[in-house]
Amino acid sequence: MNVADKLLVMVAALLIFAVIIGLVLFVVALLEKRGARSVGWFFVGPTVLLLVVGLAYPAVRTVVRSLYNAAGTAFIGISNYTTIFTSGDMLVVLRNTVLWVVIAPFVATAVGLLYALVVDGARGEAAAKSLIFLPMAISFVGAGIIWKFMYEYKYFDPTLANNPRQIGLLNQVLVWLGLPPQQFLLNQPWNNMFLIMVMIWIQAGFAMTILSAAIKAIPLETTEAARLDGVNAVQLFRFITVPSIRPTLVVVLTTIAIGCLKVFDIVRTMTGGLYGTSVVANEFYTQSFTAGNQGLGAALAVILFVLVIPIIVYNIRQLRRAEAR
Amino acid sequence: MTVIGQPLDISGVQPAPGAGGSGGSGGSPRREPVAAAARRRLSRPWATLTAIVLAALWTLPTFGLLVTSFRDSQAINTSGWWTALTGPFTLDNYRQVLDTSNTQSLAPFVVNSLVITVPSVVLPVFLATLAAYAFAWMRFRGRDILFVAVFALQVVPIQVTLIPLLQLFVGLKVAGSFWAVWLAHTAFGLPLAVFLLHNFMREIPGDIIEAARVDGAGHVTIFFRLMLPMLKPALAAFGIYQFLWVWNDLLVALTFAGSSNSVAPMTVALYNMTGTRGSQWYLLSAGAFVSILVPMVVFLSLQKYFVRGLLAGSIKG
Numbered sequence: 001m002n003v004a005d006k007l008l009v010m011v012a013a014l015l016i017f018a019v020i021i022g023l024v025l026f027v028v029a030l031l032e033k034r035g036a037r038s039v040g041w042f043f044v045g046p047t048v049l050l051l052v053v054g055l056a057y058p059a060v061r062t063v064v065r066s067l068y069n070a071a072g073t074a075f076i077g078i079s080n081y082t083t084i085f086t087s088g089d090m091l092v093v094l095r096n097t098v099l100w101v102v103i104a105p106f107v108a109t110a111v112g113l114l115y116a117l118v119v120d121g122a123r124g125e126a127a128a129k130s131l132i133f134l135p136m137a138i139s140f141v142g143a144g145i146i147w148k149f150m151y152e153y154k155y156f157d158p159t160l161a162n163n164p165r166q167i168g169l170l171n172q173v174l175v176w177l178g179l180p181p182q183q184f185l186l187n188q189p190w191n192n193m194f195l196i197m198v199m200i201w202i203q204a205g206f207a208m209t210i211l212s213a214a215i216k217a218i219p220l221e222t223t224e225a226a227r228l229d230g231v232n233a234v235q236l237f238r239f240i241t242v243p244s245i246r247p248t249l250v251v252v253l254t255t256i257a258i259g260c261l262k263v264f265d266i267v268r269t270m271t272g273g274l275y276g277t278s279v280v281a282n283e284f285y286t287q288s289f290t291a292g293n294q295g296l297g298a299a300l301a302v303i304l305f306v307l308v309i310p311i312i313v314y315n316i317r318q319l320r321r322a323e324a325r
Numbered sequence: 326m327t328v329i330g331q332p333l334d335i336s337g338v339q340p341a342p343g344a345g346g347s348g349g350s351g352g353s354p355r356r357e358p359v360a361a362a363a364r365r366r367l368s369r370p371w372a373t374l375t376a377i378v379l380a381a382l383w384t385l386p387t388f389g390l391l392v393t394s395f396r397d398s399q400a401i402n403t404s405g406w407w408t409a410l411t412g413p414f415t416l417d418n419y420r421q422v423l424d425t426s427n428t429q430s431l432a433p434f435v436v437n438s439l440v441i442t443v444p445s446v447v448l449p450v451f452l453a454t455l456a457a458y459a460f461a462w463m464r465f466r467g468r469d470i471l472f473v474a475v476f477a478l479q480v481v482p483i484q485v486t487l488i489p490l491l492q493l494f495v496g497l498k499v500a501g502s503f504w505a506v507w508l509a510h511t512a513f514g515l516p517l518a519v520f521l522l523h524n525f526m527r528e529i530p531g532d533i534i535e536a537a538r539v540d541g542a543g544h545v546t547i548f549f550r551l552m553l554p555m556l557k558p559a560l561a562a563f564g565i566y567q568f569l570w571v572w573n574d575l576l577v578a579l580t581f582a583g584s585s586n587s588v589a590p591m592t593v594a595l596y597n598m599t600g601t602r603g604s605q606w607y608l609l610s611a612g613a614f615v616s617i618l619v620p621m622v623v624f625l626s627l628q629k630y631f632v633r634g635l636l637a638g639s640i641k642g
Contacts (some may be wrong), residue, residue, distance in 0.1 A: 006503075021455075028544065030542065038465040040468060047456035050512045054513070056384070056478065063485075114379070118376040126545035132383050136569075139344075139573030139620070142592075145609050149609075165405065167405050281484055285579075301485045304482045305481065312479075
């Protein structure tokens with residue numbers, strides 16, 4: 001297909017969509033003229049149809065599929081799940097996912113909060129924030145490439161006098177410090193940390209933006225009163241700022257945690273899940289599409305689903321409590 | 326205060342670039358938060374230093390690859406980008422990745438990204454606005470249960486749906502076509518879109534709709550004449566959100582578009598490049614920046630709306 005054909009298909013799709021919606025709304029308008037009361041279903045119909053076909057039905061199918069073998073020909077009960085929780089490789093996958101979900105949200109939130117505080121009210125605040133925020137516009141794949149270049153390693157032999165020059169900044173820093181360069185993405189288990197760093201880099205801007213809005217929403221009278229009481233900066237942060245933005249902190253932490261649970265692109269682009277860096281979402285893809293074990297893949301997807309739920313429930317409960325106050 | 330469900334007024338938080346704040350001339354007396362004032366007296370130098378260090382750390386990785394993308398392919402592999410900040414620079418790498426006569430050209434993938442993204446944003450935004458309107462302002466049987474169900478579907482990770490959906494598309498003979506990608510992105514985007522737009526819609530005073538109803542306006546008229554114009558900021562907010570999500574997506578594209586250059590987007594092309602040409606940084610760096618450019622422009626020009634959307638819907642990752 002050449003460019004013109006592709007654009008034509010796109011325009012055709014948009015036109016078909018417009019015609020379908022136009023027809024539905026035309027029918028609704030006619031019905032309303034005749035005095036029909038409940039036309040709501042016409043408005044939600046297309047959405048409900050797409051959600052049932054695109055989300056609800058496939059989700060149920062996947063749950064069922066997770067109880068079948070690799071080819072989907074025989075029912076094997078919970079074997080896929082026992083495999084995930086007993087086999088050595090899979091336990092590494094679970095451990096890595098835990099590392100992601102525990103480390104990235106806290107570090108990204110801490111950095112975001114720190115940055116929001118230090119630029120608050122400073123000259124050029126908006127520009128300073130844009131710098132941190134910009135990675136959010138970059139795809140995980142793009143971010144993976146950017147950081148892979150940071151971690152780039154050139155062969156190094158300490159016994160040789162003239163080694164090839166390092167082209168990755170981090171290894172050059174090590175050389176400047178008189179340390180041997182490292183294969184950051186190969187050395188287990190630390191390579192996981194260097195992948196998580198990419199997520200922190202992306203999410204700190206998100207945390208910073210939302211926390212900054214929350215900090216600015218703290219009433220002036222509160223901080224004024226505290227200041228008159230002779231509270232210093234650290235106390236102000238500890239006893240005024242943090243309690244005031246606590247609900248927002250929970251939202252930020254849980255949102256990033258959910259993002260970490262589902263992280264796929266970063267791992268896929270940077271290591272492909274090799275060298276002990278796979279996570280549940282990546283292993284799901286590997287098992288389903290390259291290893292040909294759809295039963296195990298389905299079970300991994302279900303585990304992902306199950307792990308997301310408590311985080312969201314916690315999030316909602318915290319918000320309810322905050323609203324009730 | 327809450328972040329979810331109650332769009333905050335953040336007009337003062339992130340002015341669009343050029344709208345002030347970045348210049349530093351600061352002619353107007355700025356309301357200075359007391360917290361900041363207190364901190365300034367105590368620890369301004371440290372705060373400034375921290376800000377500069379963090380900003381530098383956060384900018385360097387992107388900057389390094391940007392410099393690299395303008396360097397000669399030989400030079401990239403023999404010396405660090407920090408040694409070449411003053412040049413020599415070349416556009417050869419960009420010529421290579423954009424030249425359509427070149428077999429490794431990324432140009433077809435750029436077109437694909439565009440063709441994938443436009444309907445994948447327009448469809449869910451419009452469908453969700455219709456649904457959100459009905460959930461917010463119409464009475465019909467099963468409305469509340471249905472709304473809770475849509476809300477709950479936000480928790481479903483797309484991984485859970487991929488394989489059965491792919492089988493469905495194979496059955497319909499649309500797997501590996503734009504249609505599959507559009508439908509998948511539309512379905513996946515809907516729960517959050519309905520939820521967000523519903524919240525925005527509830528902010529509109531009910532009197533306005535009641536008055537229009539009394540005047541004999543039907544729901545279709547109210548939707549087009551009243552709702553759409555009033556919802557422009559919300560539509561923009563979710564539109565940008567969905568745009569960035571679709572343009573930057575890898576998983577949905579890998580699953581439903583395959584990797585041929587007839588349908589696959591930039592992200593898939595770049596991902597394949599990291600596998601097959603992992604050390605060819607002259608191609609990877611230029612390719613990465615070609616893919617980053619579009620979202621970056623959209624993002625910088627519409628930052629205000631994006632931040633608003635973020636603040637209103639930060640429940641979803």
